[in-house]
Amino acid sequence: MSVFTSKRARKVLGGIAVVSASAMILAGCSGGTTDEGSEPSAPTDREDLTLSIGTVLPQTGQLAYLGPPEEAGVGLAVAEINAADMGITVEVEYGDSGDPDNKAFETTVPRLIDSGVSALIGAASSGVTKLFLDEAVSAGVITFSPANTSPDFTDWPDENLYWRTAPSDLLQGEVLASEIGLDGYANLGIIYLNDAYGSGLEASLTENFEAGGGTVVASEAYNANDTSFDAQVSTILAQNPDAIAVIGFEETSTIVPAFISNGFDGSKFYFVDGNTQQWGENMPVSIEGSKGTQPGPVLADDFQQRLIDQWQEQSGEELEDFNYAAESYDAVVLLALASLVANSTEGADIAGALQEVSGGSGDGEKCDSFEACAQIILDGGTADYDGYSGAITFDDNGDPTEATIGVFQYGADNTHERIN
Missing domain, CATH: 3.40.50.2300 (Response regulator)
Structure with missing residues (x-):
C-alpha cells in the first residue's frame, strides 16, 4: 500500500507561505486495486434491498446547532435514493446524540441497535462517538460519522465498521x-x-x-x-x-x-x-x-436549496447553516451504494464495499450522483462516487484521503x- 500525506503548510515569518490555506488537499491511494479485465464485484442475482439506518446526531447539547444541517443532509439523501428506484430503499430513524454531559446517546444507540439498523450516522462530536463506538462494533453495526475529526479514530480497533466523511484534524x-x-x-x-x-x-x-x-x-x-x-x-x-x-x-x-x-x-x-x-x-x-x-468545499446553490426545502419538509423550520450537511448526505449515499455492491444489508458486508465505492480501491468509473453510480453497479461495473463533500476516496482505515x-x-x- 502506498500512502500519500498532505503537503506540510509552511510559513516564513514576514514572507510567503509555500502552501495556500484556501484548500488543503490530501490525496492518496490504497491497496486492493482490481486488475484490468477482472470480473466486477457486483452480484448478478439481485433482490430489492431495504437498508435501515439510524442517526445519532445532536438535537440537544453543545453541538445542537449542527443537528439541522446534518439531519437535512441525511433526509435529502434518503429521499433522493428512494426516488431513484434503483433496487434499494433506505429507511431512517432519527435519534439524539446529545453530548458527553447530557448523554442522550445512552438511550439512542441501544434503541437503534435493537431496532435492527445496519448503520448509525453520527455522532457529530468525536468525544460522543468514543463513548458508544465499541458498543456498535460489538453489535456488528457500522458507525459512519459526517463530522468526527479526532485523529484517534484512524487506529481504532473497529473491525472495519467505523467510517467518516470528515477529514482528520x-x-x-x-x-x-x-x-x-x-x-x-x-x-x-x-x-x-x-x-x-x-x-x-x-x-x-x-x-x-x-x-x-x-x-x-x-x-x-x-x-x-x-x-x-x-x-x-x-x-x-x-x-x-x-x-x-x-x-x-x-x-x-x-x-x-x-x-x-x-x-x-x-x-x-x-x-x-x-x-x-x-x-x-x-x-x-x-x-x-x-x-x-x-x-468542506463550496456547496452548489442547487444543493443548498434542496437542503433548505428538505429541512422545511422535515421540521417546518428554516435551515440557517450548512455545516456537515454534504458530509451527511454523502455518508448515506455511500452506504446505499456499498449495500448495492454487496447485495446485502449486513453491516460487515456493506463495510467491505465502502472503500471501493469511494474510489479508494478498484478501478472505478467516476460518478457524482447516487443514480448514476447505482446504474454503473447494476450494469456490472465498479462505481467511484465523488460527492458534495469532495472526492472522499477512503483509505484502509475508513478515513477520507481527499478533503477541502x-x-x-x-x-x-x-x-x-x-x-x-
Whole structure:
C-alpha cells in the first residue's frame, strides 16, 4: 500500500507561505486495486434491498446547532435514493446524540441497535462517538460519522465498521496554522477544550504553527463543564500573544468576551469547525475580522436549496447553516451504494464495499450522483462516487484521503462568509 500525506503548510515569518490555506488537499491511494479485465464485484442475482439506518446526531447539547444541517443532509439523501428506484430503499430513524454531559446517546444507540439498523450516522462530536463506538462494533453495526475529526479514530480497533466523511484534524490544523501565519502573526495563544476533539486539534495546530516558524506562547486547556475561564485568560494574555485560537464549542461565547474585557482585540481570534458558527447576537462582543476554518468545499446553490426545502419538509423550520450537511448526505449515499455492491444489508458486508465505492480501491468509473453510480453497479461495473463533500476516496482505515478546508471571516454582524 502506498500512502500519500498532505503537503506540510509552511510559513516564513514576514514572507510567503509555500502552501495556500484556501484548500488543503490530501490525496492518496490504497491497496486492493482490481486488475484490468477482472470480473466486477457486483452480484448478478439481485433482490430489492431495504437498508435501515439510524442517526445519532445532536438535537440537544453543545453541538445542537449542527443537528439541522446534518439531519437535512441525511433526509435529502434518503429521499433522493428512494426516488431513484434503483433496487434499494433506505429507511431512517432519527435519534439524539446529545453530548458527553447530557448523554442522550445512552438511550439512542441501544434503541437503534435493537431496532435492527445496519448503520448509525453520527455522532457529530468525536468525544460522543468514543463513548458508544465499541458498543456498535460489538453489535456488528457500522458507525459512519459526517463530522468526527479526532485523529484517534484512524487506529481504532473497529473491525472495519467505523467510517467518516470528515477529514482528520491533522489536516485542519495545517490549514489553520497556515492561515494564521499568512495573516502575519508570529506569537499564538491557544485555549482548547480538554477532550478528544480539542486536544487533537490543539496538537496539530501547535505542531504546524511552530514548524512554520511561529511560536505558541501559551496553550491552556479547560473542561467541558467549566463556566469561568479567568485563569486560562490571564495565563495566555500574560504571554502577549498576537492572535488567539479558540478550540471549543458553545462556550466560545463566554471565552471570547473574557479576553476582550481584558483588552484583547476582537478581530484577532481564530476558530475551528466546532465554533465557526453564525454567532450573530449570541456573541455579545464584536468579532469582526476574526476567522475560522471548516471542512468542506463550496456547496452548489442547487444543493443548498434542496437542503433548505428538505429541512422545511422535515421540521417546518428554516435551515440557517450548512455545516456537515454534504458530509451527511454523502455518508448515506455511500452506504446505499456499498449495500448495492454487496447485495446485502449486513453491516460487515456493506463495510467491505465502502472503500471501493469511494474510489479508494478498484478501478472505478467516476460518478457524482447516487443514480448514476447505482446504474454503473447494476450494469456490472465498479462505481467511484465523488460527492458534495469532495472526492472522499477512503483509505484502509475508513478515513477520507481527499478533503477541502474552507476559511471564513466574520463581519460586523458577527456572522461569517467564506473567503477561501
